[in-house]
Amino acid sequence: MTDPVPMISLAGVTKRFGDKVVLxxxxxDVARASSMVVIGGSGTGKSVMLKCIxxxxxxxxxxxxxxxxxxxxxxxRAREQLIGRFGMLFQGAALFDSLPVWENVAxxxxxxxxxxxxxxxxxxxxxxxxxxxxxxxxxxxxxxLSGGMQKRVALARAIAVEPEIxxxxxxxxxxxxxxxxxxxxxxxKCVRDLGATALSITHDMASARKIADRIAMIHxxxxxxxxxxxxIDHCGNAYVDQFINGRAEGPISMQVRAF
Amino acid sequence: MTFLAAIGRTFLAFLVTTGQFTLFAGAAVTHxxxxxxxxxxxxxxxxxxxxxxxxxxxxxxxxxxxVLALQSYTGFARFQAESAVATVVVLSIxxxxxxxxxxxxxxxxxxxxxxxxxxxxxVTEQIDALTTLSTNPIKYLxxxxxxxxxxxxxxxxxxxxxxxxxxxxxxGVYRLGFNAATYLTRTWEYLEPGDVISGLVKAAVFGFVIxxxxxxxxxxxxxxxxxxxxxxxxxxxxxxILILMTNYLLTGLFFS
Numbered sequence: 001m002t003d004p005v006p007m008i009s010l011a012g013v014t015k016r017f018g019d020k021v022v023l024x025x026x027x028x029d030v031a032r033a034s035s036m037v038v039i040g041g042s043g044t045g046k047s048v049m050l051k052c053i054x055x056x057x058x059x060x061x062x063x064x065x066x067x068x069x070x071x072x073x074x075x076x077r078a079r080e081q082l083i084g085r086f087g088m089l090f091q092g093a094a095l096f097d098s099l100p101v102w103e104n105v106a107x108x109x110x111x112x113x114x115x116x117x118x119x120x121x122x123x124x125x126x127x128x129x130x131x132x133x134x135x136x137x138x139x140x141x142x143x144x145l146s147g148g149m150q151k152r153v154a155l156a157r158a159i160a161v162e163p164e165i166x167x168x169x170x171x172x173x174x175x176x177x178x179x180x181x182x183x184x185x186x187x188x189k190c191v192r193d194l195g196a197t198a199l200s201i202t203h204d205m206a207s208a209r210k211i212a213d214r215i216a217m218i219h220x221x222x223x224x225x226x227x228x229x230x231x232i233d234h235c236g237n238a239y240v241d242q243f244i245n246g247r248a249e250g251p252i253s254m255q256v257r258a259f
Numbered sequence: 260m261t262f263l264a265a266i267g268r269t270f271l272a273f274l275v276t277t278g279q280f281t282l283f284a285g286a287a288v289t290h291x292x293x294x295x296x297x298x299x300x301x302x303x304x305x306x307x308x309x310x311x312x313x314x315x316x317x318x319x320x321x322x323x324x325x326v327l328a329l330q331s332y333t334g335f336a337r338f339q340a341e342s343a344v345a346t347v348v349v350l351s352i353x354x355x356x357x358x359x360x361x362x363x364x365x366x367x368x369x370x371x372x373x374x375x376x377x378x379x380x381x382v383t384e385q386i387d388a389l390t391t392l393s394t395n396p397i398k399y400l401x402x403x404x405x406x407x408x409x410x411x412x413x414x415x416x417x418x419x420x421x422x423x424x425x426x427x428x429x430x431g432v433y434r435l436g437f438n439a440a441t442y443l444t445r446t447w448e449y450l451e452p453g454d455v456i457s458g459l460v461k462a463a464v465f466g467f468v469i470x471x472x473x474x475x476x477x478x479x480x481x482x483x484x485x486x487x488x489x490x491x492x493x494x495x496x497x498x499x500i501l502i503l504m505t506n507y508l509l510t511g512l513f514f515s
Contacts, residue, residue, distance in 0.1 A: 056387050084393045094388040097379075112393030161392070 005068045007032040007165060007197040008053060013062035014221075015048055022048045024221030025062065030214075035191060035198040037212035038223075039205070039243060041252065045221045046201035047091075050167050053199075054086060055079050066165070084112055087163035087196075091170040093154040095142035101128070101153050102138035108161040127156040130193075131186050148179035152186065159190045166191060168200035172207040184210045205244050217243060219252065283475050287401045297403055304407030308369050308466070309415055315368060316361045320419035323356050324348060324426025332435050344435070345445035348427035353454045357419045358412075359506055362465035365412060366498040370473040373404055374494035377477025378487035386478070401474040405467060412466030413459040420455065457513040464509065465502050472498040 006029040015023040022045040030036040040046050051057040053064055055071065064071050071082060095104050103110075105127050106120035115123070125135055131152040142150055151171065158166055171187060172180035184207050191198045191211075202208050208215055209229060216226040217240050225237045232244060242250030331347045377400055380386050389396045424446060431437040473494045480490035 051387070054387075054391060056390060080393060080395070083391060086391055088388070088391040090384045090388055092383055094384040096385055096388070098376075107394070108392040111399075157392075 005032075006030055006065075007034075007067055008036075008199060009063075009065040009068075010049075010053070011063045011065075013049070013052060013059045013064060015045075015052060015057065015059050022221055023052070023059065026218070026221065026223055028216055028223050028226070030197055030199055032197055033195050034213045035188075035200070035211055036214050036216060037200045037202060037208040037229075038216050038218055039203060039208050040201070040218035041203060041243070044218050046218055047169060049218070050088075050169060050199070050201060054088065054167070055083065084161070085164045086167065087158035087161060087165070088167040089151070089154050089158045089169065089171055091173060093142070093147075093150040095150055095154055095157070097142055100139050100141055101133075101145070104142065104153060105156045105160050107157065113161065124156070124160060127160045128153070130159070130190065131156045132182070148175050148182070151175065151179075151183055155183070155186055155190065159194060162194055163196060164194075165197045165199070166194075168198065168202075168211075170202055170204075171200060171211075172202065172204045177206075180204065180207060181210075187211050205246075279479070280475060283478065284471060286397050287405055287471065287474065290395070290398045290402050291405060293398075295398070297399060300399065300403035301406050304403045305411050307372070308365065308407050308470075309411040312361075312365050312368055312415060313418065315364050316415050316419050317422050319360050319364050320352070320357060320423035321426040323360055324352055324423035324428075325430045327351055327356070327423075328427040328430040328435065332431075341435075342445065344431055344437070345427070345442045346449045348431075349424050349446045349450050350454060352423035352427070353420050353450070353458045355458075355506075355510075357416050357423055358458045358461040358465060359502065361412065361416050361419045361462065362469065362502045362506075363499055365415070365466070366469045366472075366502060367495055369408070370469045370494045370498045371491045373470060373473030374477040374480070374491045375487055377401075377474055378480035378490040381478060381480050382483055382487060396478075401478070404470045404474055408466035408470030409463050410466070412469070413462040416459055416462035420458065453513075457509070460513075461506060461509050464505055468501045468505060469498045472501065 008028070008030040010026050010028045013023050013026040014021070026045075026049055028036075028038070038046055038049070048057060052059045053066075055074070059072060062072070066082065066085070071079075074082060096107065099107070102121055102124045105124035106115075106117075109115040109120040109123060110117060121138075125138060128135070128138060133149070133152055133156070137145070137149070137153075142153065145153065168187060171183055175183060187198070187200075188211055198211070200208075200211060212229045214227065215229050215232050216223050217237075218224070219239055225235055225240045227235060232240065235241070238251050242252050327348045328344055332341055332344050335341050335343055335347075377386075380400070386396045386400070389399055428439075428442055428446070431442045432439045476490040476494040476497070477487075480486045
């Protein structure tokens with residue numbers, strides 16, 4: 001790696017809900033302008049990890065550094081400033097039902113960047129075009145769109161504020177294979193165009209192989225393997241091997257309870 | 260020992276809820292006076308709370324005024340005090356029934372809608388999405404509803420007062436045979452500004468309570484559709500009970 005300071009750096013991050021330990025000392029570094037994909041089964045703490053980095057959840061212990069600066073004990077104002085550097089694509093798209101598509105995309109521009117509505121609309125249309133949607137969808141409401149379309153709009157919304165760091169939470173879950181590949185292509189293109197650092201969580205191996213520079217695997221609240229995407233097939237880790245080949249038999253037993 | 264543990268757990272849960280509610284209410288109120296204020300959102304909420312509640316509140320007030328006239332007439336006839344009907348109607352409506360019934364109807368209509376909408380936004384991660392777009396969800400979702408509720412319910416109650424008195428007038432004149440002019444004079448004669456104003460202050464408090472309960476329960480809902488359903492029920496029930504309780508306290512305060 002050429003850049004010594006990783007964009008995102010987690011060390012010993014711990015989070016528990018009640019007696020249930022969800023994150024049990026996560027250590028992870030994501031280099032600037034690289035794409036890291038964290039894989040792992042359902043209920044292994046992937047989403048909780050993202051929410052801790054975003055500050056939506058406060059970790060119980062450990063350090064989270066963004067661009068070298070510690071973020072776990074930030075005040076409200078500093079936190080608001082920091083979050084302006086992030087973009088996030090939510091699993092269920094999480095579009096605002098009460099707003100038309102263009103206002104969803106322009107939301108961050110209007111609210112946070114104080115861009116006038118007319119100009120924000122123009123820029124929203126540009127972003128929609130970047131994800132392959134024409135101006136005719138701009139006036140529709142999210143409920144009128146299919147799942148794949150909603151994901152595209154959500155992607156346009158995430159990149160509209162031109163964030164330095166983008167999170168993708170299960171970007172291809174619930175999409176048909178073709179639409180999933182379209183989303184993968186768009187993710188690669190958007191991240192490259194922005195020069196952003198990307199951190200994705202998924203259990204879709206096809207997607208992970210396509211969008212990742214590096215892959216890390218999380219299991220029982222810990223990162224158990226981390227390496228370049230090309231090495232994952234012969235990493236020699238029995239857990240990773242079971243997961244990427246989708247075998248029921250192996251060292252991983254299924255978690256029953258969700259968090 | 261399990262018995263004591265159960266009591267302890269319930270008590271701790273109660274304290275946790277009280278603490279969470281206090282923090283939520285505190286954050287919501289302090290954000291009300293801190294910029295930015297989303298005027299567009301406040302306007303939209305005011306139309307929802309006020310304009311669209313008019314039919315429900317109007318009908319409630321109309322029939323309440325009518326039944327008041329009818330009941331007080333048959334009651335007062337027993338000691339030849341029928342002439343007090345107009346006064347009883349106007350005082351009951353402005354001081355008590357206008358604000359309380361409007362409050363309860365709006366709690367069912369608006370409190371439930373707020374809890375359902377914010378609850379759905381919570382479980383579909385739209386509230387997290389707001390945060391990632393540098394927008395404080397309390398400021399964007401809760402503050403406009405609190406302001407709209409507090410400002411709009413008094414206006415609704417003014418309308419309810421007028422319609423309720425009109426309902427009493429209709430029954431008094433067309434059913435009980437009062438002279439229209441006499442009935443109106445009796446209505447004005449003993450009415451004081453304080454009667455109406457106390458009712459409007461109550462309405463403002465109820466509007467605040469309804470919005471706060473709707474937002475709080477919606478904001479804290481979790482667990483998909485079922486959680487949103489529970490939040491909606493909790494919002495309506497807690498708002499209704501709080502309306503009746505604060506109504507007693509406020510009445511005690513105004514007329515002691």
